[in-house]
Amino acid sequence: MKHDIVIIGGGPAGLAAAIAARESGVEDVLILEREKELGGILNQCIHNGFGLHTFKEELTGPEYAARYMEKAQEMGIPYLLSTTVVDLQRQGDSVVVTSVSKQDGLLQIEAKAAVLAMGCRERPRGALNIPGTRPAGIFSAGTAQRLVNMEGYLPGRRVVILGSGDIGLIMARRMTLEGAKVLCVAELMPYSGGLKRNIVQCLDDYGIPLKLSHTVVDIEGKERVTGVTIAQVDEKLKPIPGTEEHFDCDTLLLSVGLIPENELSKAVGVELSPVTSGPVVNEQLETNIPGVFACGNVLHVHDLVDYVSEEAEQAGRSAARFVQEGREAGQKELPLKTAGAVRYTVPSSLSPQRMGEQAVVRFRVGRNMRKATVRVLVDGKEVLKRARPVMAPGEMEQVMLKKEWFTGSEQEITVEASDGQEG
Amino acid sequence: MVRELTCISCPLGCPLKVELDESGAVLSVTGNTCKRGEDYGKKEVTAPTRTVTSTIKVEGASVPVTSVRTKTDIPKEKIFACMEEIRKATVKAPVHIGDVVIKNVAGTGVDVAATKAAV
Ligand SMILES: Cc1cc2nc3c(=O)[nH]c(=O)nc-3n(C[C@H](O)[C@H](O)[C@H](O)COP(=O)(O)OP(=O)(O)OC[C@H]3O[C@@H](n4cnc5c(N)ncnc54)[C@H](O)[C@@H]3O)c2cc1C
Numbered sequence A: 001m002k003h004d005i006v007i008i009g010g011g012p013a014g015l016a017a018a019i020a021a022r023e024s025g026v027e028d029v030l031i032l033e034r035e036k037e038l039g040g041i042l043n044q045c046i047h048n049g050f051g052l053h054t055f056k057e058e059l060t061g062p063e064y065a066a067r068y069m070e071k072a073q074e075m076g077i078p079y080l081l082s083t084t085v086v087d088l089q090r091q092g093d094s095v096v097v098t099s100v101s102k103q104d105g106l107l108q109i110e111a112k113a114a115v116l117a118m119g120c121r122e123r124p125r126g127a128l129n130i131p132g133t134r135p136a137g138i139f140s141a142g143t144a145q146r147l148v149n150m151e152g153y154l155p156g157r158r159v160v161i162l163g164s165g166d167i168g169l170i171m172a173r174r175m176t177l178e179g180a181k182v183l184c185v186a187e188l189m190p191y192s193g194g195l196k197r198n199i200v201q202c203l204d205d206y207g208i209p210l211k212l213s214h215t216v217v218d219i220e221g222k223e224r225v226t227g228v229t230i231a232q233v234d235e236k237l238k239p240i241p242g243t244e245e246h247f248d249c250d251t252l253l254l255s256v257g258l259i260p261e262n263e264l265s266k267a268v269g270v271e272l273s274p275v276t277s278g279p280v281v282n283e284q285l286e287t288n289i290p291g292v293f294a295c296g297n298v299l300h301v302h303d304l305v306d307y308v309s310e311e312a313e314q315a316g317r318s319a320a321r322f323v324q325e326g327r328e329a330g331q332k333e334l335p336l337k338t339a340g341a342v343r344y345t346v347p348s349s350l351s352p353q354r355m356g357e358q359a360v361v362r363f364r365v366g367r368n369m370r371k372a373t374v375r376v377l378v379d380g381k382e383v384l385k386r387a388r389p390v391m392a393p394g395e396m397e398q399v400m401l402k403k404e405w406f407t408g409s410e411q412e413i414t415v416e417a418s419d420g421q422e423g
Numbered sequence B: 001m002v003r004e005l006t007c008i009s010c011p012l013g014c015p016l017k018v019e020l021d022e023s024g025a026v027l028s029v030t031g032n033t034c035k036r037g038e039d040y041g042k043k044e045v046t047a048p049t050r051t052v053t054s055t056i057k058v059e060g061a062s063v064p065v066t067s068v069r070t071k072t073d074i075p076k077e078k079i080f081a082c083m084e085e086i087r088k089a090t091v092k093a094p095v096h097i098g099d100v101v102i103k104n105v106a107g108t109g110v111d112v113a114a115t116k117a118a119v
């Protein structure tokens, strides 16, 4: 089977990329999705808070996904459901995508270009190293979200949550509304990784205590969790003896962060960033493998779906252009470097020749900052300066780079965020 | 009296200070970045409201539940009464996005509508 563009993953990123590729003039686009329906993680995110930026109204996750699904349907974009992509290889001028499904068995598709849009998954709990036995009743927050919101099953009645990421906070409220008692949310760090508005409307509204600088030191129960013990930690994140507090509970939820899903990307030899765990891309969102593009949570973890859609549209347009024009050889690529508190940038390189009138650069900072300044430097010369009253690791930032800043002789671009303190 | 709040109208989460007189009337709101913060601050100290999102049981569909929301905010103290009604209700498939599944939930005058189709 042959197709022009194959899109791997039918979440918000895959849908927006497919729509943009069609709108850019490539007819033959196919979406492959592992689940029984399109929409990705949004299907289980039933809370409101999506799309403020794009639609100027506060939608729930499924409503946001439906807007894109309807559009894709109107355009007649084909998709295969319950189809898992298991391998990706560059062969000659094409990308060979191998998938499996119950209905079609093994499928090999020869594509001119592929867009990676596989999203992310939760960090495995093995990495957590919690002592004690491993009884039933321990769930990741995302698994609990799926059980409650899609299967209609409440996984526990008395709950302790470890980690204050947004999914944990949202689930604290959700389980409370369904009649469970959430005893506390324990967070190892002295600050929460979740949005402040979620602390207010998910914890404060229901009187759920947030215990900062606390961790789980013991889990009790043979077959099912019967209780957990938490303790305060010192600056080195070591539990402080004598601060232990016991909770009788039947469930422990872990909300300890997300990580891009890149097993496939590795298979095709896509270079991954050690900071984001996602592919290294240029301003076209193209990876080091020609014709393979990436967008959404597989590229870097996003907290606002609006930016996922925007980024994915860019990837769809780039893939279409690749199919229509091929890759222009001999482009000079300028590396994007980070300075100050900036942890990474997406993209990590840019070609002034190839870029459009402007290019978006998204980034995150590594710590909370007040009265910060964001600067962009080209060969050390400042081309953009912006004041930011507050910046936080939990929130993605962006700057626009303009084609007019470059003449062709430049060597590097630096994105910097500072507030007078080190790093 | 001054009450310190966090605006929840957008992800920025501005810290607000709302100044009240003895009768509980709002004298001023400060700390907000935009007008919505001022509105939120006034409402939060006088008559706080929230949107409720949940799931409702569906009969005759390929899924056991589908997701719902209150069409607009409801008074905060009505959240659990609203949840009680949602939990007791069952709807018949097919359900379309936007279909009203409960009218005037908990006497708030606000309807509960489906946010996801179930067939
Ligand atoms: C719990 C939670 C709460 C959130 N809350 C908000 C919020 O309030 N507001 C907001 O704006 N944003 C929120 N977000 C962020 C936003 O929802 C996500 O960033 C966005 O959905 C990511 O889209 P995506 O398409 O990249 O990934 P996903 O939605 O994860 O989609 C990826 C798709 O790829 C499929 N896939 C993966 N691997 C394969 C394979 N090998 N073969 C075929 N298919 C595959 C998956 O099945 C999935 O459908 C939240 C995210 C989470 C997790």
Ligand code: SF4
Pocket: B007, B008, B009, B010, B011, B012, B013, B014, B031, B032, B033, B034, B035, B036, B037, B038
């Ligand atoms: S005041 Fe305005 S900018 Fe600040 S959190 Fe509220 S809505 Fe957002």
